[in-house]
Amino acid sequence: MSKLSVLFVCLGNICRSPTAHAVFRQIVTTQGLDSKIQVDSAGTGDWHLGYAPDARSTATAAERGYDLSDLRARLVTPSDFAHFDYIIAMDNSNLGDLEVMCPGEFSGELKLFLDYTGKERYSDYTEVPDPYLGGADGFELVLDLIEDASLGLLERIKAQLHQSDRVGG
Ligand code: 4NP
Numbered sequence: 001m002s003k004l005s006v007l008f009v010c011l012g013n014i015c016r017s018p019t020a021h022a023v024f025r026q027i028v029t030t031q032g033l034d035s036k037i038q039v040d041s042a043g044t045g046d047w048h049l050g051y052a053p054d055a056r057s058t059a060t061a062a063e064r065g066y067d068l069s070d071l072r073a074r075l076v077t078p079s080d081f082a083h084f085d086y087i088i089a090m091d092n093s094n095l096g097d098l099e100v101m102c103p104g105e106f107s108g109e110l111k112l113f114l115d116y117t118g119k120e121r122y123s124d125y126t127e128v129p130d131p132y133l134g135g136a137d138g139f140e141l142v143l144d145l146i147e148d149a150s151l152g153l154l155e156r157i158k159a160q161l162h163q164s165d166r167v168g169g
Contacts, residue, residue, distance in 0.1 A: 004157055005038040007080055008113070009098060010090040013043025013073035016128050016142055017090060018053040020113065022066040023143070024150045031154070036161055040084070042076035044097040049073055054132070060139040064147075081106045088113045088153070091127035114145060116152035 006024065010017040021041035028037045052058070053068045061068050078101055080087065085108040089095035095112055102110055114126055128145050131138030 003036055003038040004086070004161065005040070005084045006086040006088065006153070006157070007076070007084040008039075008041040008088050008090070009044060009076050009094050010041075010128075011043055011045045011094060011130065012048050012054075012132065013041055013045075013075075014048045014051060014054045015057045015131055015139075016146070017041035017043065018068050018071045018073075019057050019061055019066070019142060020088070020090070020128075020146045020150065021071060022061055022068045023146050024153070026066055027150050027154055033154075033158075033161075037157060041071065042074050042080065044076055044094055046075055049075060056131070056136070056139050057142075060136070060143055064143060076101070078103065081108075084108060086111075086153070086157070091130065113149045113153070116156060117145065117149045118152045119148050122148055 008017040008020040008024070018041050021039055025039040028034060028039060051073050053071055058068045076098070081101070081103050087098060087108060087110045089098055089112055092112070098110055112126065113128055122145055125145055128142055129138065131142050
């Protein structure tokens with residue numbers, strides 16, 4: 001069967017979505033699922049196209065063992081809806097932009113990342129807050145939320161993989 005694919009989307013594609021990209025792919029690798037799940041990230045804004053992630057995101061993630069160094073910002077495009085099974089928005093503004101772009105025939109899941117969150121301690125959060133203009137605490141919070149939601153999203157995807165194994169998809 002072809003891989004299930006996940007696209008993480010934020011505004012600039014230099015802070016939140018590349019962090020989600022690196023965290024999620026590392027969990028996928030750790031669980032031996034590289035052959036079944038493809039991961040990417042993109043932004044709705046074009047200010048940083050081709051740039052490496054923000055140095056604060058890279059450093060905060062590196063402290064927890066995640067590598068963002070190979071990632072470069074790109075724009076989300078309408079063709080992404082033909083390719084990706086899961087398109088995951090960091091906040092409601094990103095989600096609104098994606099809903100405008102989403103073709104009627106899209107059959108995947110377009111959702112907020114924190115819809116997959118599991119921990120009670122993060123239940124006050126429905127969005128991954130934009131850390132760009134804030135301090136270091138914001139980048140730590142982004143990572144806390146992303147680590148938690150990544151585990152929930154992966155459980156959801158594993159359930160879908162098991163389902164399609166059963167029906168031979
Ligand atoms: P991101 O953060 O959406 O998490 O990548 C931002 C990065 C840059 C800008 C805004 C948010 N900006 O306005 O340049």
